[in-house]
Amino acid sequence: MIRTPEALLQALGLPEQLLPAARQGHQLFPVRVTQAFLNRIRPGDLNDPLLRQVLPLTNETEPSPPGFCKDPLAEEHAIASPGLLHKYTSRVLTVSTSACAIHCRYCFRRHFPYAEQRQSQDDFAQKLDYIRQNPAVNEVILSGGDPLMLPDAQLRRQMEALATLPQIRTVRIHTRLPVVLPERITDALLDALECFPRQRVLVIHCNHPQELDADVVKALARLRPLTTLLNQTVLLRGVNDTAETLIQLSQTLFECDVLPYYLHQMDPVEATHHFAIADARAVEIHRELTRSLPGYLVPRLVREEAGAPSKTLLISS
Numbered sequence: 180m181i182r183t184p185e186a187l188l189q190a191l192g193l194p195e196q197l198l199p200a201a202r203q204g205h206q207l208f209p210v211r212v213t214q215a216f217l218n219r220i221r222p223g224d225l226n227d228p229l230l231r232q233v234l235p236l237t238n239e240t241e242p243s244p245p246g247f248c249k250d251p252l253a254e255e256h257a258i259a260s261p262g263l264l265h266k267y268t269s270r271v272l273t274v275s276t277s278a279c280a281i282h283c284r285y286c287f288r289r290h291f292p293y294a295e296q297r298q299s300q301d302d303f304a305q306k307l308d309y310i311r312q313n314p315a316v317n318e319v320i321l322s323g324g325d326p327l328m329l330p331d332a333q334l335r336r337q338m339e340a341l342a343t344l345p346q347i348r349t350v351r352i353h354t355r356l357p358v359v360l361p362e363r364i365t366d367a368l369l370d371a372l373e374c375f376p377r378q379r380v381l382v383i384h385c386n387h388p389q390e391l392d393a394d395v396v397k398a399l400a401r402l403r404p405l406t407t408l409l410n411q412t413v414l415l416r417g418v419n420d421t422a423e424t425l426i427q428l429s430q431t432l433f434e435c436d437v438l439p440y441y442l443h444q445m446d447p448v449e450a451t452h453h454f455a456i457a458d459a460r461a462v463e464i465h466r467e468l469t470r471s472l473p474g475y476l477v478p479r480l481v482r483e484e485a486g487a488p489s490k491t492l493l494i495s496s
């Protein structure tokens with residue numbers, strides 16, 4: 180695990196001139212990169228699409244343009260119970276942990292007040308009570324941070340507890356770990372997931388085909404018999420903002436039985452504006468995907484908007 184900008188630059192043979200800016204970004208949101216992800220970055224290439232997701236750049240410390248803020252999705256207003264967000268009628272999202280194996284510079288929760296939510300992180304019972312009192316809720320999303328950072332025993336307890344609620348038809352897990360830490364997909368983890376006996380959906384987060392190496396393919400193959408596999412991608416300038424890259428991503432995901440689900444316009448989070456893409460360009464890229472891929476491999480181009488009853492489609496077909 181790389182935990183400092185110095186170690187990241189050294190491991191990849193990148194010039195020391197990058198260090199002052201990287202240190203500044205590190206103060207805002209610490210550098211964290213798994214060895215598995217590091218192995219897929221081309222040494223010495225500052226334009227590597229994986230490197231750009233994890234290396235703090237000067238731009239992070241620049242004042243953000245209008246519209247960028249710490250909580251653009253107003254998630255603090257959606258906190259229904261400690262560690263539980265209720266944005267959409269039928270789904271609740273549990274902030275299971277603040278931990279992630281990798282720190283993505285564009286992260287929409289980089290400013291989330293995890294410390295305030297920590298008080299009852301272990302008190303899953305309180306979340307279950309809230310769900311019971313809201314019978315319209317039929318799906319629980321485990322998010323974070325990354326929920327697969329939880330110890331197996333804790334994850335197992337949560338899945339067992341959710342299984343006791345007949346109203347819950349689906350448990351969905353949003354995780355980047357099969358991609359950035361494929362060795363996390365162990366027998367014990369698979370056993371824990373099976374403790375919820377109804378519909379299981381696992382939404383991975385992969386932005387570029389270079390993230391999908393042989394170890395990730397193996398990890399996904401182990402998950403496939405247990406769960407529906409979907410992917411969400413964030414559209415990021417300098418990382419994946421070409422149709423060619425996203426076409427290759429969809430095709431490679433499909434070879435792993437993962438369906439492309441969402442292509443997100445990035446949330447306007449403070450210190451991330453250098454990744455933003457204009458809507459017109461996003462739509463142009465998406466039109467090219469639609470022309471080149473079968474419909475089932477075209478992710479929906481969406482934006483999340485504070486207070487909206489669902490994600491907003493930027494293009495309807």
Ligand code: SF4
Pocket residue numbers: 278279280281282283285286287288289323324325355384
């Ligand atoms: S894995 Fe997800 S939650 Fe964690 S830093 Fe990356 S984008 Fe944020």
